[in-house]
Amino acid sequence: MTDATVTAGAVEGHLRARRDTGRGLLMPYVTGGITPGWTDYLRAFADAGADAIEVGLPFSDPTLDGVTIQQASDIALARGASPRRILADLSRLPDLGVPLVVSTYYNLVLHDGPEVFCAALRQAGVGGLIVPDLPVHEAEELTGAAEAAGVEPALLASPATPEPRLAEIARRSRGFVYAVSLMGTTGERAALADSAAELTERIRRVTDRPVLLGFGISTPDQAREARRHADGVVVGAAVMRRVLDGAGPDDLRAFLTSLRRALDQECDRPR
Amino acid sequence: MREAPPRHRLVPLGGTMDGPLARGRFGDYGGRYVPESLAEACREVDEAFREAWADPGFRAALVRLLAVHAGRPTPLTPAERMSEALGVRLYLKREDLTHTGSHKINNVLGQALLAVRMGRRRLIAETGAGQHGVATATAAALLGLEATVFMGERDIERQALNVFRMRMLGAEVVPVTTGSRTLKDATSEAMRHWVGATADSHYCVGSVIGPDPYPWMVREFQRVIGEEARGQCAAELRTGVPDYVVACVGGGSNAAGTFAGFADTSARLVGVEAEGGAGAARGRLGVLHGCRSLFLQDGDGQIVQAHSIAAGLDYPGVGPEHAHLRDLGRARYVTVTDEEAAEAAVRLARAEGIVPALESAHALAWVIGAARGGELPAGSTVLMTLSGRGDKDVSTLKELL
Numbered sequence A: 001m002t003d004a005t006v007t008a009g010a011v012e013g014h015l016r017a018r019r020d021t022g023r024g025l026l027m028p029y030v031t032g033g034i035t036p037g038w039t040d041y042l043r044a045f046a047d048a049g050a051d052a053i054e055v056g057l058p059f060s061d062p063t064l065d066g067v068t069i070q071q072a073s074d075i076a077l078a079r080g081a082s083p084r085r086i087l088a089d090l091s092r093l094p095d096l097g098v099p100l101v102v103s104t105y106y107n108l109v110l111h112d113g114p115e116v117f118c119a120a121l122r123q124a125g126v127g128g129l130i131v132p133d134l135p136v137h138e139a140e141e142l143t144g145a146a147e148a149a150g151v152e153p154a155l156l157a158s159p160a161t162p163e164p165r166l167a168e169i170a171r172r173s174r175g176f177v178y179a180v181s182l183m184g185t186t187g188e189r190a191a192l193a194d195s196a197a198e199l200t201e202r203i204r205r206v207t208d209r210p211v212l213l214g215f216g217i218s219t220p221d222q223a224r225e226a227r228r229h230a231d232g233v234v235v236g237a238a239v240m241r242r243v244l245d246g247a248g249p250d251d252l253r254a255f256l257t258s259l260r261r262a263l264d265q266e267c268d269r270p271r
Numbered sequence B: 001m002r003e004a005p006p007r008h009r010l011v012p013l014g015g016t017m018d019g020p021l022a023r024g025r026f027g028d029y030g031g032r033y034v035p036e037s038l039a040e041a042c043r044e045v046d047e048a049f050r051e052a053w054a055d056p057g058f059r060a061a062l063v064r065l066l067a068v069h070a071g072r073p074t075p076l077t078p079a080e081r082m083s084e085a086l087g088v089r090l091y092l093k094r095e096d097l098t099h100t101g102s103h104k105i106n107n108v109l110g111q112a113l114l115a116v117r118m119g120r121r122r123l124i125a126e127t128g129a130g131q132h133g134v135a136t137a138t139a140a141a142l143l144g145l146e147a148t149v150f151m152g153e154r155d156i157e158r159q160a161l162n163v164f165r166m167r168m169l170g171a172e173v174v175p176v177t178t179g180s181r182t183l184k185d186a187t188s189e190a191m192r193h194w195v196g197a198t199a200d201s202h203y204c205v206g207s208v209i210g211p212d213p214y215p216w217m218v219r220e221f222q223r224v225i226g227e228e229a230r231g232q233c234a235a236e237l238r239t240g241v242p243d244y245v246v247a248c249v250g251g252g253s254n255a256a257g258t259f260a261g262f263a264d265t266s267a268r269l270v271g272v273e274a275e276g277g278a279g280a281a282r283g284r285l286g287v288l289h290g291c292r293s294l295f296l297q298d299g300d301g302q303i304v305q306a307h308s309i310a311a312g313l314d315y316p317g318v319g320p321e322h323a324h325l326r327d328l329g330r331a332r333y334v335t336v337t338d339e340e341a342a343e344a345a346v347r348l349a350r351a352e353g354i355v356p357a358l359e360s361a362h363a364l365a366w367v368i369g370a371a372r373g374g375e376l377p378a379g380s381t382v383l384m385t386l387s388g389r390g391d392k393d394v395s396t397l398k399e400l401l
């Protein structure tokens, strides 16, 4: 991808356009560098109807991740994964037709500094950024650099976020608002948390930016239920558990297709 | 007792250890880099601590607990035979004589009282050497709280005595099997657990690390070390303040508490880190466990595992205020090796009849080396905080000696 294919607001523009057709948004996650041919997973995600793809840059101390993504991070790092290598892999990919969003911890952003980091993202064709340990009150250093580079930093909102702060998160977020469904770490759960519906409704009261619900969404049924409240879902641990169990791109294509279908069936949601 | 000397403004702004500065900053360090799910919990701790610290009733309750339960004030012991051998005048601030055997109890009693005030029913803690875990289990038992302590599997092996003590006190000890299986990973796991438990649990951070307000709050709870020592030095020393103030640094809480009593004096402040865990001496700017500070990292920005014979110093970073004091030049951070620390522990045992914790032995090892090498001029007065006693380390030392 060249610089020209990513312009400021491209991620949000893409997600808004798809949402406005009534489509439930799907953003699967993969840990960068998890296998030698890991970018094949990205093609499978795109084929299965992903609307954006989240690529994790593994960090040694992922304090907001549960065991599955911790394990995936450790494996990728042991394989020699690094931000530089992962971004190099991404820059060699043909255009998948969906925006790429990188997620990582703030230490890796600070390592070369937010300006250099965001410029490298853009160079690799990455349009969005999620930093789970960078809350809105500390985000200014990054948001300035991201804007300058044309990268959209999405902020997270949590069930514990009080009202005025929620509005500020929605206002300063770019691309979409990441709604954390529950008070906990990433990882598969048996059911969608009750807090998910309430939080997404609260966010939608203060913004019309796309709202993606993540953390714990593991099954087509949960995706369908999430779609009743949010514009779409992020699916991370459920993907990575399969990858850790040896699932290849074709297996993941099948899994994501099942989520895609569930989201497509749930189009009678009130807006 | 003579009066403590007047407070001078000898140090640059922000280096007087009175703070907090805006947004939990110590210069460029500190802050509150937490997942959004913990932001509100941190704000609540901050608000509760500010209120409590301004409330004479809270202060009085803490002073009383520190006296009747923890045995404060602790003595200042002139290390007579060591001093003679080293050619300096060495005084030991005896945190090893507190109940539970280390300075950790000062902070924990403060935070446990705060947790009760906030209506929490459980304390969560991470521990390396087990001293903070034992202190947390103790305070929880005393105040009728539950305690859940995260401890790396490797530390569970090398600090078996403290694991038993925690369990006997009724705490749940959760082994952490990820990463280095030491303090860094125990801290990560405690934070993950806190995300799901903010409603009824207080995270009792054990050092001057973590998100704002912890670095500031823990330093305030440990300030009692420095304030007592300042009064004791005023009574003991002709000059009123020692020439050097020395303490070991893991996350940096015993050092911060000690330094806080002397930051506005002419005393030179020296923090002693483990060779394999020298966040202040050799770390670079980063963010881990909620704060911006100095951390040992590889060329990609991954946090490097620390290695120290002292479980309490086996941490790849340092509290943000130490990073700031380093930049200001107000404090100096030096390192000693495992062997030097172990030797110093034996030497103190034989010269003074005190078996120090391996953490504290690092501070002593620097004093010994600096006196020998001439870095400490003959006749200098040196205050060293002896942060804990060495019972917990006998199995480690047995293998070495």
Ligand SMILES: Cc1ncc(COP(=O)(O)O)c(C=O)c1O
Residues within 6 Å of the ligand: B102, B103, B104, B128, B129, B130, B131, B132, B206, B207, B208, B248, B249, B250, B251, B252, B253, B254, B255, B311, B312, B313, B357, B359, B360, B387, B388, B389
């Ligand atoms: C006796 C003793 N000293 C020092 C430390 C290091 O902690 P800090 O640097 O916070 O004082 C510990 C930590 O476990 C300890 O147990």
